[in-house]
Amino acid sequence: xxxxxxxxxxxxxxxxxxxxxxxxxxxxxxxxxxxxxxxxxxxxxxxxxxxxxxxxxxxxxxxxxxxxxxxxxxxxxxxxxxxxxxxxxxxxxxxxxxxxxxxxxxxxxxxxxxxxxxxxxxxxxxxxxxxxxxxxxxxxxxxxxxx
Numbered sequence: 001x002x003x004x005x006x007x008x009x010x011x012x013x014x015x016x017x018x019x020x021x022x023x024x025x026x027x028x029x030x031x032x033x034x035x036x037x038x039x040x041x042x043x044x045x046x047x048x049x050x051x052x053x054x055x056x057x058x059x060x061x062x063x064x065x066x067x068x069x070x071x072x073x074x075x076x077x078x079x080x081x082x083x084x085x086x087x088x089x090x091x092x093x094x095x096x097x098x099x100x101x102x103x104x105x106x107x108x109x110x111x112x113x114x115x116x117x118x119x120x121x122x123x124x125x126x127x128x129x130x131x132x133x134x135x136x137x138x139x140x141x142x143x144x145x146x147x
Contacts, residue, residue: 010043041073057104103145
């Protein structure tokens with residue numbers, strides 16, 4: 001039955017409504033079926049660069065969720081296609097203009113880093129400065145997550 005929902009969810013990630021895109025991605029990433037996990041990677045790469053901050057925030061959390069399902073798939077998601085991988089996409093969100101997106105990317109990177117034996121988390125001076133600058137604009141939850 002889940003197989004019938006896969007094409008619908010994948011097509012919803014191209015919907016003009018950002019809420020539909022984010023909910024489709026979230027739903028897809030929470031289903032631990034091999035076909036769903038594999039089908040999430042390509043749209044997730046695009047949604048990490050979505051124009052809407054809510055979609056980018058959701059995509060950041062979904063990378064960590066996808067890492068729960070298949071860490072090798074996430075770590076090797078850059079591939080030979082020349083397109084950046086999911087970890088690189090999270091790193092690029094650290095430079096986002098939206099404080100919620102930045103903190104979500106940081107929380108996801110930390111979550112992945114704590115469970116990975118191969119990923120090194122390095123925050124350079126520019127990213128650290130950006131993170132410190134957004135602290136006053138963050139909610140208490142985001143503030144504590146960043147700290």
